Amino acid sequence: MGFQKDSEKRVRLRRKAAVPVRYESKTMSLIDTSEDISEGGVFVNSPLLDEVGTRADIEIVVPGSGMVLRTKGKVRWHTPVGNLHHDDPKLSGMGIEFTNIEPWAAALLRDWVLNGNGQVGNS
Secondary structure, three states, X not given: XXXXXXXXXXXXXXXXXXXXXXXXXOOOEEEEEEEEEEOXXXXXXXXXXXXXXXXXXXXXXXXXXXXXXXXXXEEEEEEOOOOOOOOOOOOOEEEEEEOOOOHHHHHHHHHHHHHOOOOOOOO
């Protein structure tokens, strides 16, 4: 399963984090801030929205580690400002699913989400 909008459909735990995210697709390039992160994806706060299904290069700083994760991603959903179905109607952004994440990076993110330490193997 993937990174889904409705909380009932989410299959991975996520954690709130405001870290820089670089997003670059064929149609746009931006640097903005994350809202939350899981081992499977990230929500990027941004007034600029790409189409659902758009593939992009993603760079994100893994909280607690200082490591920069570079991977591929795909826009799974987006929400414009004022969307009353989102937890915060003032929030605008895109839910990005990681599509080509290295196992070590997934483990690093999973550890951070579960334990908050960003260190692989330190539980």
